[in-house]
Amino acid sequence: MPRFIPAAALALALVGASVAAPAVLPASAPEATTVGEVSLGALPQAASEADGIERVSLATATPAATAAIKAKYQTNVSATLYSAGSGTKKLATVPADYTVATRTAKKSSDGKRIQVQYKSKTGWITLSKASKVSLSTKVGQLSWKASAAKNISKWCSGVPIDTSVNYMNQATAQVSTTNGKRKVTEKINLSTKTNWGTALNPNHPMAISIQYHECGHIMQYRAYNYDFAGLKRAMDKVYGTSGNTAGGVEHMADCISEALGAKRKGTESAGNGATRTWTSGYGGKCTATHLAAAKKIVAGKRV
Ligand SMILES: [Zn+2]
Numbered sequence: 001m002p003r004f005i006p007a008a009a010l011a012l013a014l015v016g017a018s019v020a021a022p023a024v025l026p027a028s029a030p031e032a033t034t035v036g037e038v039s040l041g042a043l044p045q046a047a048s049e050a051d052g053i054e055r056v057s058l059a060t061a062t063p064a065a066t067a068a069i070k071a072k073y074q075t076n077v078s079a080t081l082y083s084a085g086s087g088t089k090k091l092a093t094v095p096a097d098y099t100v101a102t103r104t105a106k107k108s109s110d111g112k113r114i115q116v117q118y119k120s121k122t123g124w125i126t127l128s129k130a131s132k133v134s135l136s137t138k139v140g141q142l143s144w145k146a147s148a149a150k151n152i153s154k155w156c157s158g159v160p161i162d163t164s165v166n167y168m169n170q171a172t173a174q175v176s177t178t179n180g181k182r183k184v185t186e187k188i189n190l191s192t193k194t195n196w197g198t199a200l201n202p203n204h205p206m207a208i209s210i211q212y213h214e215c216g217h218i219m220q221y222r223a224y225n226y227d228f229a230g231l232k233r234a235m236d237k238v239y240g241t242s243g244n245t246a247g248g249v250e251h252m253a254d255c256i257s258e259a260l261g262a263k264r265k266g267t268e269s270a271g272n273g274a275t276r277t278w279t280s281g282y283g284g285k286c287t288a289t290h291l292a293a294a295k296k297i298v299a300g301k302r303v
Pocket of ligand 1: 213214217250253
């Protein structure tokens with residue numbers, strides 16, 4: 001029989017925001033249990049940057065826009081589309097994780113920009129803000145899931161990710177043994193929406209901290225070879241449980257997220273001159289000892 005382990009999930013504490021309804025667990029992990037988690041409620045699917053496949057407009061076609069595609073580049077951060085190989089005249093902003101094609105592969109004289117097509121425009125982007133991708137990569141915006149996968153690919157490459165407006169953020173590992181052969185199934189569930197009820201950009205610092213946190217759980221599971229009781233004992237020993245209701249495993253995942261460079265809190269505009277503050281995870285400080293232990297987990301070692 002498959003042995004299901006408790007899902008370790010991430011609560012989003014939002015200062016001044018109401019807490020959504022109880023979590024809906026993913027169907028694939030019916031026996032997973034969570035304690036003390038805050039779920040994310042329902043909202044229409046984030047669509048702002050998630051679904052575009054751009055086509056070069058024939059109406060504005062130029063020789064540069066109709067020639068065969070020579071290469072494709074995907075932005076890693078948002079990048080200015082410049083009108084020329086030098087200078088600062090701006091045609092557009094290409095969002096992060098957007099694949100553009102070049103039909104000229106022409107580089108600027110200083111080698112820092114490349115000529116590409118973005119939507120109906122031909123312009124130049126800074127090469128250091130993009131990576132060359134295969135010609136089979138679709139032009140346009142990566143899906144939410146693909147952006148999240150890209151953000152954690154260094155540590156959690158290949159771990160299946162499911163996204164939903166209804167998901168609680170969580171990472172699970174299911175271990176089953178058949179004829180003496182063990183099978184491990186890892187999974188990360190991510191919500192595409194905030195507790196404020198707004199669409200969450202997968203590259204928002206809060207989204208990244210959540211992605212790192214959940215990937216951190218996967219790294220914990222792996223470091224302890226899916227011995228979840230042993231993992232809990234070790235994490236509680238390092239991080240302690242006092243003043244931290246979520247326990248060592250969760251604080252650990254927060255500290256892994258911080259060790260990987262995530263911001264665990266932030267303040268941003270809420271419109272109309274108002275600001276809002278968000279805290280990702282369970283709060284509490286990651287001491288130097290905690291961060292050193294977090295780095296050990298990232299390196300695949302036990303603490
Ligand atoms: Zn967690």
